[in-house]
Amino acid sequence: EAQVTQNPRYLITVTGKKLTVTCSQNMNHEYMSWYRQDPGLGLRQIYYSMNVEVTDKGDVPEGYKVSRKEKRNFPLILESPSPNQTSLYFCASSSRRQGTRHEQYFGPGTRLTVT
Amino acid sequence: QKEVEQNSGPLSVPEGAIASLNCTYSDRGSQSFFWYRQYSGKSPELIMFIYSNGDKEDGRFTAQLNKASQYVSLLIRDSQPSDSATYLCAVNPSGSGYALNFGKGTSLLVTP
Numbered sequence: 001e002a003q004v005t006q007n008p009r010y011l012i013t014v015t016g017k018k019l020t021v022t023c024s025q026n027m028n029h030e031y032m033s034w035y036r037q038d039p040g041l042g043l044r045q046i047y048y049s050m051n052v053e054v055t056d057k058g059d060v061p062e063g064y065k066v067s068r069k070e071k072r073n074f075p076l077i078l079e080s081p082s083p084n085q086t087s088l089y090f091c092a093s094s095s096r097r098q099g100t101r102h103e104q105y106f107g108p109g110t111r112l113t114v115t
Numbered sequence: 116q117k118e119v120e121q122n123s124g125p126l127s128v129p130e131g132a133i134a135s136l137n138c139t140y141s142d143r144g145s146q147s148f149f150w151y152r153q154y155s156g157k158s159p160e161l162i163m164f165i166y167s168n169g170d171k172e173d174g175r176f177t178a179q180l181n182k183a184s185q186y187v188s189l190l191i192r193d194s195q196p197s198d199s200a201t202y203l204c205a206v207n208p209s210g211s212g213y214a215l216n217f218g219k220g221t222s223l224l225v226t227p
Contacts, residue, residue, distance in 0.1 A: 040219070042217055043159070050213065094213055104205075105161065109158050
């Protein structure tokens with residue numbers, strides 16, 4: 001089954017404790033992206049990756065890091081989480097193949113609470 | 116910033132009626148347009164995409180695009196309570212590569 005997976009699905013942590021949210025896709029997609037979703041603010045892009053070893057900032061990158069060492073994986077790293085990073089996080093992927101039109105497929109989401 | 120605007124709602128329609136959801140966008144060069152459905156606490160699910168002016172139908176869903184007016188809409192015929200969700204409009208702006216700009220969504224409530 002074609003899918004994007006994220007782990008963990010739920011996480012409660014404390015301020016300053018480094019954490020990583022994993023994202024993996026099995027569709028051989030080149031493009032991957034991280035979003036956060038907050039009430040009243042909608043989906044906002046954190047980072048994206050056009051392919052292996054190619055990453056770039058989205059609209060709200062502060063406090064986050066990413067890496068893309070393998071095509072299928074795109075982990076999101078919070079080096080020192082703060083309460084304002086409490087949010088619902090989504091990973092998404094998209095194909096760059098000729099003829100596709102950038103439709104993105106989303107993972108199930110990770111609900112993060114930082115106390 | 117290339118904006119995508121949606122009325123937040125809630126839009127309430129009775130079961131069996133047509134729900135009409137609207138979206139405007141600011142970047143005239145945008146090429147691809149998407150509608151996602153999102154149930155509370157769940158991930159966005161792609162339900163429609165449209166690239167050319169006019170209508171595109173898929174089952175009970177019809178997407179309409181008017182590039183001159185920078186307007187895209189989603190019609191849901193024979194609305195069902197299971198259609199109650201937030202509908203997100205997404206646009207691929209010109210020069211943005213593979214990024215999508217999302218509207219904040221319209222909440223739809225279908226009442227039995």
